[in-house]
Amino acid sequence: MVKLDRIYTRGGDAGQTSLGTGDRVAKHDLRVTAYGTADEANGILGLARLVTETLDDGGVADAMLARIQNDLFDVGADLCTPETPDPKYPPLRIQQAQVDRLEAEIDAMNADLEPLKSFILPGGAPASAWLHLARTVVRRAERDMTELAEREAVNPLAIAYMNRLSDHLFVMARKLNGNGARDVLWVPGQNR
Numbered sequence: 708m709v710k711l712d713r714i715y716t717r718g719g720d721a722g723q724t725s726l727g728t729g730d731r732v733a734k735h736d737l738r739v740t741a742y743g744t745a746d747e748a749n750g751i752l753g754l755a756r757l758v759t760e761t762l763d764d765g766g767v768a769d770a771m772l773a774r775i776q777n778d779l780f781d782v783g784a785d786l787c788t789p790e791t792p793d794p795k796y797p798p799l800r801i802q803q804a805q806v807d808r809l810e811a812e813i814d815a816m817n818a819d820l821e822p823l824k825s826f827i828l829p830g831g832a833p834a835s836a837w838l839h840l841a842r843t844v845v846r847r848a849e850r851d852m853t854e855l856a857e858r859e860a861v862n863p864l865a866i867a868y869m870n871r872l873s874d875h876l877f878v879m880a881r882k883l884n885g886n887g888a889r890d891v892l893w894v895p896g897q898n899r
Contacts, residue, residue, distance in 0.1 A: 727788030727798065737855045742786040744848035745869070748841050749779040755837035759883070762834065768883060771812055775872065778805055782865050786852070790860040801865040809871040816875075816882045827877075830891040831884035838880035845873045
């Protein structure tokens with residue numbers, strides 16, 4: 708378990724930070740950028756949960772988002788620990804079961820939704836708007852991760868998790884928009 712009794716260490720004052728292996732890298736290193744973007748998405752989900760915890764759905768949406776927030780910390784832990792032979796401690800890695808859970812939740816939420824006839828603009832209910840924002844940040848994290856994967860090893864299940872998460876947040880946003888009734892549809896060329 709993590710124990711933080713001192714919040715500032717001054718260790719990053721020169722523009723470097725420590726990875727899970729103890730190696731020091733620049734704070735703008737692509738690996739740090741990737742897990743920082745996942746953390747940013749997590750922060751937005753915290754804002755979404757301020758709205759979802761008040762929904763009359765038995766806490767289903769809030770419970771899903773709580774699990775996802777924890778998983779996003781797992782993604783960060785996965786990314787901050789590069790793959791090395793014979794690691795001192797076994798690294799925390801995203802597992803297939805986490806991806807599978809997202810897929811099962813997507814399928815369950817999507818079962819009641821009408822098929823889309825247009826792209827959706829972020830908006831509708833407040834929770835949906837926050838989820839659309841989180842989805843776009845998750846997509847950015849995924850882009851950071853795939854760029855990193857071109858340079859060094861990245862757990863492919865972490866990338867799959869983020870890919871599935873953006874789909875999950877999209878479907879949840881539709882679900883919380885009255886099963887799509889409050890979706891804001893894109894009208895191509897409407898303002899020409």
